Amino acid sequence: MKMPTPDAAVLQRRAEIIAALRQIVPGEGVIVSETERRVYESDGLTAYRQLPMVVVLPSRVDQVAAVLSYCKEMGVKVVPRGAGTSLSGGALPLADGVLLGMAKFNRILEIDYDNRCVIAQPGVTNLALSQAVEQAGFYYAPDPSSQIACTIGGNVAENSGGVHCLKYGLTTNNILGIEIVTMDGEVIRLGGKHFDAEGYDLLGVMTGSEGLLGVVTEVTVRILPKPTAARAMLIGFAKTEDAGECVAAVIGAGIIPGGMEMMDRPAIHAAEAFVGVGYPLDVEALLIVELDGPPAEIDHLIGKVERIARDHHATAIRISRDDAERLAFWSGRKAAFPAVGRISPDYYCMDGTIPRGRLAQVLSRMRNLSETHGLGVANVFHAGDGNLHPLILYDANKPGEIERAEAFGSDILRLCVEVGGVLTGEHGVGVEKRDLMGTMFDETDLAHQQRLKCAFDPEGLLNPGKVFPQLHRCAELGRLHVHSGRLPFPDLPRF
Amino acid sequence: MTRFSPADLKELHDAVGEALAADEPLELVAGGSKRDLGRPMQTPRTLDLSRLSGIRSYEPSELVLTAAAATPLDEVQELLAESGQMLAFEPPEWRSLFGSPLSRPTLGGVLACNLSGPRRIKAGAARDHFLGFRAVSGRGEIFKSGGRVVKNVTGYDLSKLMAGSYGTLAALEEVSVKVLPKPEHVATVVLCGLDPAAAAQVMSRALALPHEVSAAAYLPAGSVPAAIVGIAALRLEGPAPSVAFRRERLISELSSEYESTVLEDQASAVLWRAVREVEPLAGLNERVLWRISVAPARGAEFGEAIAHSLDALWYLDWGGGLVWVAVAGAEDGGAAVIRDAIRGADGHGTGHATLIRGSAALRSGVAVFEPQTPSLAALAARVKDAFDPHHILNPGRMAERS
Numbered sequence: 001m002k003m004p005t006p007d008a009a010v011l012q013r014r015a016e017i018i019a020a021l022r023q024i025v026p027g028e029g030v031i032v033s034e035t036e037r038r039v040y041e042s043d044g045l046t047a048y049r050q051l052p053m054v055v056v057l058p059s060r061v062d063q064v065a066a067v068l069s070y071c072k073e074m075g076v077k078v079v080p081r082g083a084g085t086s087l088s089g090g091a092l093p094l095a096d097g098v099l100l101g102m103a104k105f106n107r108i109l110e111i112d113y114d115n116r117c118v119i120a121q122p123g124v125t126n127l128a129l130s131q132a133v134e135q136a137g138f139y140y141a142p143d144p145s146s147q148i149a150c151t152i153g154g155n156v157a158e159n160s161g162g163v164h165c166l167k168y169g170l171t172t173n174n175i176l177g178i179e180i181v182t183m184d185g186e187v188i189r190l191g192g193k194h195f196d197a198e199g200y201d202l203l204g205v206m207t208g209s210e211g212l213l214g215v216v217t218e219v220t221v222r223i224l225p226k227p228t229a230a231r232a233m234l235i236g237f238a239k240t241e242d243a244g245e246c247v248a249a250v251i252g253a254g255i256i257p258g259g260m261e262m263m264d265r266p267a268i269h270a271a272e273a274f275v276g277v278g279y280p281l282d283v284e285a286l287l288i289v290e291l292d293g294p295p296a297e298i299d300h301l302i303g304k305v306e307r308i309a310r311d312h313h314a315t316a317i318r319i320s321r322d323d324a325e326r327l328a329f330w331s332g333r334k335a336a337f338p339a340v341g342r343i344s345p346d347y348y349c350m351d352g353t354i355p356r357g358r359l360a361q362v363l364s365r366m367r368n369l370s371e372t373h374g375l376g377v378a379n380v381f382h383a384g385d386g387n388l389h390p391l392i393l394y395d396a397n398k399p400g401e402i403e404r405a406e407a408f409g410s411d412i413l414r415l416c417v418e419v420g421g422v423l424t425g426e427h428g429v430g431v432e433k434r435d436l437m438g439t440m441f442d443e444t445d446l447a448h449q450q451r452l453k454c455a456f457d458p459e460g461l462l463n464p465g466k467v468f469p470q471l472h473r474c475a476e477l478g479r480l481h482v483h484s485g486r487l488p489f490p491d492l493p494r495f
Numbered sequence: 496m497t498r499f500s501p502a503d504l505k506e507l508h509d510a511v512g513e514a515l516a517a518d519e520p521l522e523l524v525a526g527g528s529k530r531d532l533g534r535p536m537q538t539p540r541t542l543d544l545s546r547l548s549g550i551r552s553y554e555p556s557e558l559v560l561t562a563a564a565a566t567p568l569d570e571v572q573e574l575l576a577e578s579g580q581m582l583a584f585e586p587p588e589w590r591s592l593f594g595s596p597l598s599r600p601t602l603g604g605v606l607a608c609n610l611s612g613p614r615r616i617k618a619g620a621a622r623d624h625f626l627g628f629r630a631v632s633g634r635g636e637i638f639k640s641g642g643r644v645v646k647n648v649t650g651y652d653l654s655k656l657m658a659g660s661y662g663t664l665a666a667l668e669e670v671s672v673k674v675l676p677k678p679e680h681v682a683t684v685v686l687c688g689l690d691p692a693a694a695a696q697v698m699s700r701a702l703a704l705p706h707e708v709s710a711a712a713y714l715p716a717g718s719v720p721a722a723i724v725g726i727a728a729l730r731l732e733g734p735a736p737s738v739a740f741r742r743e744r745l746i747s748e749l750s751s752e753y754e755s756t757v758l759e760d761q762a763s764a765v766l767w768r769a770v771r772e773v774e775p776l777a778g779l780n781e782r783v784l785w786r787i788s789v790a791p792a793r794g795a796e797f798g799e800a801i802a803h804s805l806d807a808l809w810y811l812d813w814g815g816g817l818v819w820v821a822v823a824g825a826e827d828g829g830a831a832v833i834r835d836a837i838r839g840a841d842g843h844g845t846g847h848a849t850l851i852r853g854s855a856a857l858r859s860g861v862a863v864f865e866p867q868t869p870s871l872a873a874l875a876a877r878v879k880d881a882f883d884p885h886h887i888l889n890p891g892r893m894a895e896r897s
Contacts, residue, residue, distance in 0.1 A: 192845020
């Protein structure tokens with residue numbers, strides 16, 4: 001993985017930069033020693049590590065603004081970081097960059113039940129938002145599996161999802177407003193407690209921009225009343241094709257479950273060995289379907305899903321009788337990653353999305369790729385929305401395995417794109433999938449995206465080296481050759 | 496005025512390229528239903544996109560539809576209905592609003608204007624269903640973004656940027672949208688005799704209950720001929736047993752003080768169509784019409800404040816978050832009063848007002864879209880320049896200088 005070449009001139013001025021940052025953020029807010037910086041050297045994508053030049057932990061918006069405008073003036077790169085749970089290396093530091101940690105912004109500022117929203121600082125964890133409104137019967141819908149640790153600011157940067165996306169949407173569908181600080185040090189508010197953007201939807205653009213456009217300093221999220229009840233079904237299939245067709249038939253019947261997850265045989269076995277909740281072991285695919293709403297609706301829909309499952313040759317069907325059993329059904333799925341961690345020294349989690357109808361084909365080709373690369377793979381799948389999480393099993397201590405795991409992963413993502421899907425459903429591009437962007441987008445597509453970056457950060461100082469395979473100067477991207485006066489298209493129909 | 500009517504992507508590319516070369520800006524038009532929405536423009540060329548029509552792929556179980564951008568909305572909705580599906584954001588047509596009953600609103604048009612109907616509060620806006628597109632930017636270049644799957648975070652979400660950009664950044668050629676199953680059953684609980692304060696309270700309570708109210712509107716007394724007293728309408732959708740259950744719960748939890756009635760199927764559809772298409776105010780052609788987004792709990796109070804300062808009729812959609820106001824007799828169409836009221840007495844209120852219908856002179860004189868802070872306006876102008884550096888596409892439609 002090639003990152004932008006460190007700027008020797010910046011590194012030479014390190015002491016001066018640290019002194020200036022200390023003027024802005026006094027005391028322990030500027031971290032310099034190597035031991036303490038080590039904490040920040042990687043995020044959830046631990047294969048990549050880099051010590052940052054210096055870490056700054058501001059606690060006020062004016063400090064964020066001052067740090068950014070100082071860095072802009074000095075030509076110093078900045079990498080923003082929330083809780084550091086990114087699985088795509090979105091918060092990977094730069095050797096010549098300031099790592100801007102937002103962890104001290106950890107307060108909920110306002111809970112407004114009448115308008116069903118919460119205003120929070122970006123360092124508040126995803127789960128804390130739901131917990132803060134739980135008593136009143138509300139919750140915040142997106143629930144990435146890292147929700148205990150990941151922060152709402154990071155969720156905005158990555159447009160995080162979770163298992164309830166199909167019905168309740170990703171982060172972008174569940175936030176109303178943000179405050180950002182641009183690389184200029186300007187504080188800009190987008191949205192508020194009301195619906196929809198005024199003018200261009202820059203709130204929508206910021207969400208999922210992976211820390212390349214601005215630093216989020218406040219978020220207004222929508223909260224929803226908690227469904228009255230929820231029940232889950234475990235449905236086993238002897239053939240993956242049947243499971244895939246069952247998912248399509250459920251949706252075709254007009255049912256959008258609160259969650260619909262699939263696991264393949266290796267994932268089922270790993271999970272069952274770990275949590276022992278009674279997953280059927282003689283099946284090729286296991287579906288967990290959760291239905292939420294009033295009990296009358298749940299009963300009605302469970303009956304329908306059960307009939308559909310039987311029509312699709314389900315070999316095992318269990319329906320949760322109480323909430324404890326429902327959570328037990330989920331526990332294996334939620335523990336799938338650590339469960340796989342027990343059967344393999346290391347695993348590499350991928351995140352492509354495919355059209356659901358291609359699932360059987362993709363899984364079969366993935367088995368071939370598994371043989372080619374000589375590495376095992378277990379699959380968990382957000383079946384409702386087509387988001388696939390293959391877990392590639394490898395051993396980092398065996399020479400060459402990590403490279404093979406990465407090559408296998410790249411092949412899987414190319415396969416996702418080839419069948420009409422995309423590189424990432426919820427983890428982001430980061431550094432991980434940066435060099436694969438060309439499989440989905442051509443140069444012109446990418447240049448249009450990069451010009452948007454130029455509108456926010458013309459010097460390219462905010463989180464460079466992420467998302468885009470090549471760095472271009474904004475002046476070069478902006479060039480446009482127009483041949484004035486000439487009519488270059490004589491065949492064009494005119495009226 | 497020269498009119499270009501490209502039949503395919505290549506011709507669209509050529510038409511924009513030529514306008515760029517001739518330095519003659521284009522007005523983008525497809526169905527023409529919302530031509531008078533936005534600031535008036537003086538453009539030497541018209542880019543008629545209506546031949547870019549036709550559904551290109553639709554797989555009901557994938558919940559995704561891809562169509563040429565100017566495919567008529569009714570064509571899309573008819574095809575979806577055959578598979579029991581719909582555009583969940585309930586796009587408005589606004590044909591009678593703009594006095595163009597024969598125009599055909601297009602899929603690309605409602606996306607480019609980010610127009611959503613009453614289900615906005617539950618299902619999200621047009622932008623939330625816009626998965627990907629292919630377009631020609633103001634640079635005369637073909638580019639694409641997003642994808643054809645419902646879950647995707649690859650690269651910047653440019654679909655969001657296109658939604659609500661009113662054709663000022665790129666000419667859409669193809670769009671992909673998320674579609675959802677149509678509800679099996681619909682019922683609307685109507686509560687009668689509510690003053691605005693009571694309506695605000697009832698809607699806030701209804702939306703805080705787990706009954707999945709999919710639309711909530713309030714028509715104050717006198718806002719429509721039929722509304723002798725103020726009425727609040729709450730829509731429930733879903734499987735029949737679920738709707739029956741939630742309907743009883745909603746009535747028992749909310750309406751002990753108010754007379755209530757339930758509208759089913761067709762009667763419910765007629766009501767929500769009227770709310771969506773602004774029928775209570777659309778016929779008042781002499782009045783200036785505003786669409787205002789505020790925090791939902793403020794809507795009723797906001798409407799009352801406006802009616803206190805101006806000769807104004809109003810009603811609420813989106814649980815109070817969308818205020819429709821028809822103003823008479825104010826020189827600026829009520830712009831100053833309305834925009835001050837959004838900020839509120841403490842100056843902290845959030846929201847925005849869009850001048851939907853008014854004379855060309857008024858739309859030139861007052862800001863059609865909510866004025867932005869200088870730093871946000873400067874950022875928006877840089878975004879415009881990034882996609883359309885020579886201001887070839889709908890120049891001046893949203894902001895005076897871009």
